[in-house]
Amino acid sequence: MNLSKFGEKFTNYSGILQLMDDLGDALSGRERMLMMGGGNPAQIPAVQARFKAMMQEILDSPGEFERMVGNYSNPQGDAAFLEALAGFFRRECGWDVSSKNIALTNGSQTAFFSLFNMFAGDFAAGPRRKILFPLAPEYIGYADVGLNNDFLIANKPEIEYIDAHTFKYHINFRTLTITDDIGAICISRPTNPTGNVLTEQEVTALADLARRHNIPLIIDNAYGTPFPNIIFINDVKPVWNETIILSMSLSKLGLPAARTGIVLAREAVITAVSRINAISGLAPGSIGAALVRRLVESGEIATLSNTHIRPFYRRRAEMAAEQLKAELDGYDFYIHKPEGAIFLWLWFKNMPITSQELYERLKARKALVVPSHYFFPGLQEEWRHKDECIRVTYCQDEAIVREGLHIIAEEVKKAYA
Numbered sequence: 020m021n022l023s024k025f026g027e028k029f030t031n032y033s034g035i036l037q038l039m040d041d042l043g044d045a046l047s048g049r050e051r052m053l054m055m056g057g058g059n060p061a062q063i064p065a066v067q068a069r070f071k072a073m074m075q076e077i078l079d080s081p082g083e084f085e086r087m088v089g090n091y092s093n094p095q096g097d098a099a100f101l102e103a104l105a106g107f108f109r110r111e112c113g114w115d116v117s118s119k120n121i122a123l124t125n126g127s128q129t130a131f132f133s134l135f136n137m138f139a140g141d142f143a144a145g146p147r148r149k150i151l152f153p154l155a156p157e158y159i160g161y162a163d164v165g166l167n168n169d170f171l172i173a174n175k176p177e178i179e180y181i182d183a184h185t186f187k188y189h190i191n192f193r194t195l196t197i198t199d200d201i202g203a204i205c206i207s208r209p210t211n212p213t214g215n216v217l218t219e220q221e222v223t224a225l226a227d228l229a230r231r232h233n234i235p236l237i238i239d240n241a242y243g244t245p246f247p248n249i250i251f252i253n254d255v256k257p258v259w260n261e262t263i264i265l266s267m268s269l270s271k272l273g274l275p276a277a278r279t280g281i282v283l284a285r286e287a288v289i290t291a292v293s294r295i296n297a298i299s300g301l302a303p304g305s306i307g308a309a310l311v312r313r314l315v316e317s318g319e320i321a322t323l324s325n326t327h328i329r330p331f332y333r334r335r336a337e338m339a340a341e342q343l344k345a346e347l348d349g350y351d352f353y354i355h356k357p358e359g360a361i362f363l364w365l366w367f368k369n370m371p372i373t374s375q376e377l378y379e380r381l382k383a384r385k386a387l388v389v390p391s392h393y394f395f396p397g398l399q400e401e402w403r404h405k406d407e408c409i410r411v412t413y414c415q416d417e418a419i420v421r422e423g424l425h426i427i428a429e430e431v432k433k434a435y436a
């Protein structure tokens with residue numbers, strides 16, 4: 020095939036493709052794989068029961084199913100759902116927003132494709148701009164969305180050792196500079212892959228920096244508050260203001276197949292995202308919107324998050340961390356302090372093999388993880404640490420997680436030996 024630059028760039032074998040391929044194969048059930056890799060959320064029975072009940076209400080309500088599957092929405096997204104979300108954000112978060120501040124996308128991954136390319140790349144005037152990640156490592160899904168190369172830049176973190184097997188990254192504000200070629204700042208909070216939750220002070224400092232430079236701060240709230248609220252530390256408040264573009268998703272509530280992303284931003288940004296929706300996909304899907312609209316209207320989406328989703332992942336994170344610490348006691352190994360999201364980020368300091376090699380050895384034993392080098396988009400400098408970590412999820416059945424962690428521990432011991 021003779022491909023354009025776009026064709027070449029987007030048909031390349033990317034990290035996100037490897038991850039989603041592994042995930043699809045493992046979950047298809049064709050071969051027994053221990054899925055500790057991709058970002059598939061857990062299927063939590065009490066939450067699924069509510070989604071089923073919502074689907075039943077749709078089926079029982081005259082004409083609703085037909086509208087849900089039979090009509091395109093506006094490019095901005097299902098109007099009733101946008102109204103429900105605006106009401107929810109006003110009531111629950113105290114934000115002065117209306118439906119004009121919200122657009123839906125086909126999954127929040129699609130929102131990042133639109134937003135990153137809106138704020139970075141070639142401009143009519145001035146230098147080519149980039150997206151800045153103030154804290155590497157960051158989400159693998161950002162790495163390849165730019166229409167240009169040389170699109171991302173990341174700031175190397177500071178490392179705090181918390182105890183014998185726990186560490187935490189912090190933003191190094193001394194090295195964080197906003198030059199003229201930065202088009203937007205982006206963080207995921209909680210961070211995928213590490214489970215870091217940036218403090219309110221850190222977020223405020225980033226928002227101030229962004230405002231002073233007249234660029235947006237994009238906060239990827241896929242795991243954040245007010246829903247699905249997969250945050251294990253206390254008193255984390257939702258943050259939004261007109262400098263911030265807040266991206267949310269229904270995926271980690273347990274609805275990844277509904278492909279529903281939510282963007283909350285000032286009106287001009289929402290108009291722009293809606294226009295890109297129209298060109299790239301006519302309109303975002305409405306099935307996720309229809310399924311959770313009632314839960315948003317009643318506020319139950321927050322209760323479900325707090326009473327079922329957050330405790331489930333917190334327990335799993337504790338269980339997984341305990342098992343690894345017990346099995347790898349005596350090794351120079353650290354877990355990033357699990358403050359949220361659905362992963363553990365494991366650092367095998369000075370491990371004689373790279374995490375890509377470890378990934379391959381684990382895959383040969385039917386345990387899938389994600390090696391760390393994919394999670395440093397924009398961080399050009401050589402740094403051994405980039406090849407010393409892996410990301411594991413603990414979302415599958417407990418027996419699978421335990422078996423997978425045991426295999427990881429065995430292979431890590433072999434690698435050090």
Ligand SMILES: Cc1ncc(COP(=O)(O)O)c(C=O)c1O
Pocket residue numbers: 058125126127128129158160207210211239241267268269270275278279280
């Ligand atoms: C941090 C983060 N952002 C965005 C996404 C994209 O999710 P979706 O497109 O399903 O909304 C994910 C998925 O794993 C994620 O982990």
